Amino acid sequence: MRIVVVADHAHINGGLARVAIDSAKGFARRGHRVDFFAAVGPVEPGLKEAGVAVTLLDQPDVLSTSSLLRFGAQWLWNGAAAGALATLLASCEPTDTIVHVHGWAKALSPSIGWALKGAGLPVVHTLHEYYLACPNGGFYDYGAARNCDYKAMSPGCIAHDCDSRGYRRKLMRVGRHALMRHGSGLYDTARHLITISKLQRGIIAPYMPKGATFYEVGNPIDVTNLGPKGEHKPGGFVFVGRLSAEKGPRYFAQAAVIAGVTPVFVGDGPARAALEEEFPQAKFLGWRDPAQVREVLRAARALVFPSVWYEGQPLTVYESLALGTPVIVSDVCAGREAVADGETGFWFKSADERSLADAIARLEDDDLARRMARAAHARYWADPLTLDRHLDAVAAVYEKVRADWRKASTPARHAEALS
Structure with missing residues (x-):
């Protein structure tokens, strides 16, 4: 073939x-x-x-x-x-x-x-x-920082400015989408x-x-089976990914303040400067190579994945579980399909910092964090995505x-x- x-x-x-x-x-x-x-x-x-x-x-x-x-x-x-x-x-x-x-x-x-x-x-x-299907590729309203309510290419969609760079760029996207749909094959x-x-x-x-x-x-998922974690004290709460609005990093930072923990961000992006200014207590590690990211995930108490758009299959969620690290995941993205709520992590209400803070507070319990870590590792490697x-x-x-x-x-x- x-x-x-x-x-x-x-x-x-x-x-x-x-x-x-x-x-x-x-x-x-x-x-x-x-x-x-x-x-x-x-x-x-x-x-x-x-x-x-x-x-x-x-x-x-x-x-x-x-x-x-x-x-x-x-x-x-x-x-x-x-x-x-x-x-x-x-x-x-x-x-x-x-x-x-x-x-x-x-x-x-x-x-x-x-x-x-x-x-x-x-x-x-x-x-x-x-x-x-969607002119901006994500069914996401960047101006409102939430998922879009309009049917793609409907009059309401065309009239609404959902683009991260302004309405003129949105109209360019509409034109290209029409070309893709009706003139390109x-x-x-x-x-x-x-x-x-x-x-x-x-x-x-x-x-x-x-x-x-x-x-x-x-x-x-490109990850090695390192075996279950030991009984040492679990680490902290970590975000891994692009620091942009649709990924929801600000909700994590807000929830961390409520829960009284220090949020750790691995990654970079357009929202980083504003986050650093608003949340000086947070740790920003910048981009790391894949091996370094795996080290951070393995050591973490939990990955926090607060994405607020319809993310299709967030690989970081699966990688975290494979490394034996529980995941606290937004209920609006497909990452929830990988997380057994209450067993290998928690779902929280998307774009709700208090719901996320509650989940973080629950995982502050070391014994629960260890049980979830063991369950996350066992569940992933029972049917790994090789x-x-x-x-x-x-x-x-x-x-x-x-x-x-x-x-x-x-x-x-x-x-x-x-x-």
């Missing part, structure tokens, strides 16, 4: 890229021919080491380009991406190829839909976010969709093409998608033969 993986970035800069790259390497090592198509470099060295053929456009991420004109052209319709992808797909044998789209919104643009539709190959999309290829949580499917399903098929496949398990599940999806493609294309090929 030839697998063409499509993503904005050829290096790991977040969960989406990690899953795309790790799965590409995994399938190559299983003997499949794998192509990785991306706009933004550098190239993760492990791709070529695994035998993956990389097509890199060497373009900037739309957030990092210094030219407003270039940003607009690439973001709305990346013609170079469409042409290069069309060329790559033209070299593929239809009967043994599948195209797997992981991301397009940060650099590749809706233009890749033209290439995908024109090639006529079987396509599957993994929905790491919501750009196929990309939406038309969204017939086979991998979702990474039950919550995500429930949110996005009403917006997808009629008759679309959904497959739930959890992302792999890369092999992920590859097996995705391979099964590929076979179903290819079978559906063969069934749909047989009449056309028969008619062509008769002519």
Whole structure:
């Protein structure tokens, strides 16, 4: 089987890229021919080491380009991406190829839909976010700092300023979304969709093409089984991730004040300066490499995950549980699906600092923290989200998608033969 993986970035800069790259390497090592198509470099060295053929456009991420004109052209319709992808797909044998789209919104643009539709190959999309349904990709109102109440692309949605950079950018997003939906062909290829949580499917399903098929496949978690924690005194409460409004770091800081604990933040982002000023007692460790993050999580009493948007499958939650650290998680994000409330952590009411403070106060009990730590480790490793398990599940999806493609294309090929 030839697998063409499509993503904005050829290096790991977040969960989406990690899953795309790790799965590409995994399938190559299983003997499949794998192509990785991306706009933004550098190239993760492990791709070529695994035998993956990389097509890199060497373009900037739309957030990092210094030219407003270039940003607009690439973001709305990346013609170079469409042409290069069309060329790559033209070299593929239809009967043994599948195209797997992981991301397009940060650099590749809706233009890749033209290439995908024109090639006529079987396509599957993994929905790491919501750009196929929502103009800003998250069903999140950045101005109000809460989930959006409007139906995507309804008159109310179009009129409302939900964008983090202002209403003019929102209108650009609306225009691009209309182009994606009606003028690019990309939406038309969204017939086979991998979702990474039950919550995500429930949110996005009403917006997808009629008759679309959904497959739930959890992302792999890159973590080593270190065994259960010892009986030493548990550490403190830790936040790991981007310091931005939708991740809810301020609710953690507020709850920590109420509960009388010191909040620890691992990560960086646009909200950091304001948080440091408002909460001088908090500890800000900045970005850490993956090994350092795992050390912090392993030593913590609990991970606090206060996300206030419909986050699809927060990998940090699973990683924390795998390391034997309980999780206090917002009830609005899919991280709650991994946490057994009262057993491996607590759910709290989203955007409610007092509900979060109550959960933190409960875990101040050392004996309870130790019991939850043991339960978190045991529950995760009873059914771990390994890369092999992920590859097996995705391979099964590929076979179903290819079978559906063969069934749909047989009449056309028969008619062509008769002519």
